[in-house]
Amino acid sequence: xxxxxxxxxxxxxxxxxxxxxxxxxxxxxxxxxxxxxxxxxxxxxxxxxxxxxxxxxxxxxxxxxxxxxxxxxxxxxxxxxxxxxxxxxxxxxxxxxxxxxxxxxxxxxxxxxxxxxxxxxxxxxxxxxxxxxxxxxxxxxxxxxxxxxxxxxxxxxxxxxxxxxxxxxxxxxxxxxxxxxxxxxxxxxxxxxxxxxxxxxx
Amino acid sequence: xxxxxxxxxxxxxxxxxxxxxxxxxxxxxxxxxxxxxxxxxxxxxxxxxxxxxxxxxxxxxxxxxxxxxxxxxxxxxxxxxxxxxxxxxxxxxxxxxxxxxxxxxxxxxxxxxxxxxxxxxxxxxxxxxxxxxxxxxxxxxxxxxxxxxxxxxxxxxxxxxxxxxxxxxxxxxxxxxxxxxxxxxxxxxxxxxxxxxxxxxxxxxxxxxxxxxxxxxxxxxxxxxxxxxxxxxxxxxxxxxxxxxxxxxxxxxxxxxxxxxxxxxxxxxxxxxxxxxxxxxx
Numbered sequence: 001x002x003x004x005x006x007x008x009x010x011x012x013x014x015x016x017x018x019x020x021x022x023x024x025x026x027x028x029x030x031x032x033x034x035x036x037x038x039x040x041x042x043x044x045x046x047x048x049x050x051x052x053x054x055x056x057x058x059x060x061x062x063x064x065x066x067x068x069x070x071x072x073x074x075x076x077x078x079x080x081x082x083x084x085x086x087x088x089x090x091x092x093x094x095x096x097x098x099x100x101x102x103x104x105x106x107x108x109x110x111x112x113x114x115x116x117x118x119x120x121x122x123x124x125x126x127x128x129x130x131x132x133x134x135x136x137x138x139x140x141x142x143x144x145x146x147x148x149x150x151x152x153x154x155x156x157x158x159x160x161x162x163x164x165x166x167x168x169x170x171x172x173x174x175x176x177x178x179x180x181x182x183x184x185x186x187x188x189x190x191x192x193x194x195x196x197x198x199x200x201x202x
Numbered sequence: 203x204x205x206x207x208x209x210x211x212x213x214x215x216x217x218x219x220x221x222x223x224x225x226x227x228x229x230x231x232x233x234x235x236x237x238x239x240x241x242x243x244x245x246x247x248x249x250x251x252x253x254x255x256x257x258x259x260x261x262x263x264x265x266x267x268x269x270x271x272x273x274x275x276x277x278x279x280x281x282x283x284x285x286x287x288x289x290x291x292x293x294x295x296x297x298x299x300x301x302x303x304x305x306x307x308x309x310x311x312x313x314x315x316x317x318x319x320x321x322x323x324x325x326x327x328x329x330x331x332x333x334x335x336x337x338x339x340x341x342x343x344x345x346x347x348x349x350x351x352x353x354x355x356x357x358x359x360x361x362x363x364x365x366x367x368x369x370x371x372x373x374x375x376x377x378x379x380x381x382x383x384x385x386x387x388x389x390x391x392x393x394x395x396x397x398x399x400x401x402x403x404x405x406x407x408x409x410x411x412x413x414x415x416x417x418x419x420x421x422x423x424x425x426x427x428x429x430x431x432x433x434x435x436x437x438x439x440x441x442x443x444x445x446x447x448x449x450x451x452x453x454x455x456x457x458x459x460x461x462x463x464x465x466x467x468x469x470x471x472x473x474x475x476x477x478x479x480x481x482x483x484x
Contacts, residue, residue: 004382005381006380006383006431006434006458006461007431007433007462007463008463008464012382012383012428037223038226038429039227040226040227040428040429040430040452041429042427042429042453044428045426045429046429047431049226049431052464118227118453119228120427120453121229121453122338123225123228123229123230124228125229181229183328183329184328188225188228189229192228
């Protein structure tokens with residue numbers, strides 16, 4: 001792990017793996033350190049933004065220097081199950097590249113348990129890890145200009161759901177009617193980092 | 203209820219306060235007034251808390267009508283302001299009677315004027331803020347001619363300053379930056395950032411796009427998505443940097459060469475297309 005400067009009030013922790021980032025994020029989250037303005041997980045990094053004048057950056061650094069990241073705090077993750085209609089435009093392409101039938105591709109996607117590693121791209125978009133090896137597939141050669149809200153897709157080591165209509169290059173498996181982001185809701189984003197997610201075929 | 207009627211919006215008028223920090227982990231940008239010091243000053247002039255919501259008016263042209271007596275102030279770049287047909291100054295508290303119209307001309311320099319109103323604009327906050335986020339579409343819709351904005355209760359007295367000086371807006375900006383986090387992905391970065399860059403017309407509240415001699419990469423690997431913050435200078439494969447402003451995406455997949463010191467963000471928010479900018483490591 002390596003700390004990199006990021007402006008006057010922030011630092012970026014480079015992590016060797018997604019697992020290490022996840023452990024570092026959970027450790028910082030559980031410690032409830034004062035003065036953290038933002039804690040933004042990435043695929044291999046954790047951005048810590050401090051409130052100006054606080055000691056949060058050095059406190060996080062000390063905490064992680066002494067932490068056992070092979071046994072991070074479990075926290076109390078939210079558990080989310082999403083109902084998915086597996087009717088996506090790329091489902092047969094995904095099955096073919098995985099060397100399985102369409103039904104088996106759906107089974108692979110629904111039998112795994114996923115963790116929200118980080119978010120970004122749009123409010124409520126979560127990058128979910130835990131994808132079976134056969135479903136770790138490249139993005140489309142040419143991204144779609146319009147992916148509908150609720151589309152469930154896979155891209156590289158991640159799976160995720162598009163919270164609203166947007167361009168996108170992930171291979172689409174299906175769609176869900178669930179609301180991924182509602183700023184007026186008590187929990188505005190259905191997925192927050194650390195949450196556990198399962199997909200159910202309906 | 204006290205309301206403020208929008209007679210004309212000008213090119214683009216948005217409700218802004220100091221934004222909604224603290225939600226980046228959900229993918230929600232910080233948003234808020236791009237020239238936050240200007241909004242704070244306007245709020246102080248009319249007796250509001252500094253975080254009250256006002257209007258960010260791009261390139262002037264905004265006209266509003268008071269339906270009840272209120273105190274208003276226009277801040278940001280120096281701009282001609284009229285109440286009905288009478289010229290009043292910007293950067294000063296002005297009392298409006300019911301029925302009077304306040305109108306901004308186009309500022310001769312800078313981009314974004316701020317209108318603060320006693321009581322503040324009291325639209326329903328979204329995730330703790332009344333800011334319009336143009337990237338995510340969160341917060342009050344961009345203003346349209348004819349809409350009425352509710353005002354909150356007046357809570358303070360206008361500041362007694364006689365004259366507040368509008369900030370100078372130089373035609374060439376030298377912007378202090380902190381190198382990193384990915385400065386080692388570039389060759390000759392200090393020299394490259396120190397070249398004169400030109401602000402392009404594609405700039406907006408998401409970021410300032412710059413044209414100039416492309417920055418050269420030492421490392422051409424793909425960067426896994428990582429967290430971004432306001433002021434980050436991100437360099438896509440073209441080598442032409444983008445300086446992220448308040449409506450920036452919360453994560454990005456291109457390396458950030460340096461981050462602008464916060465004190466200079468207001469000046470960048472006022473940089474018109476064509477403005478020359480260079481960055482100095484400090």
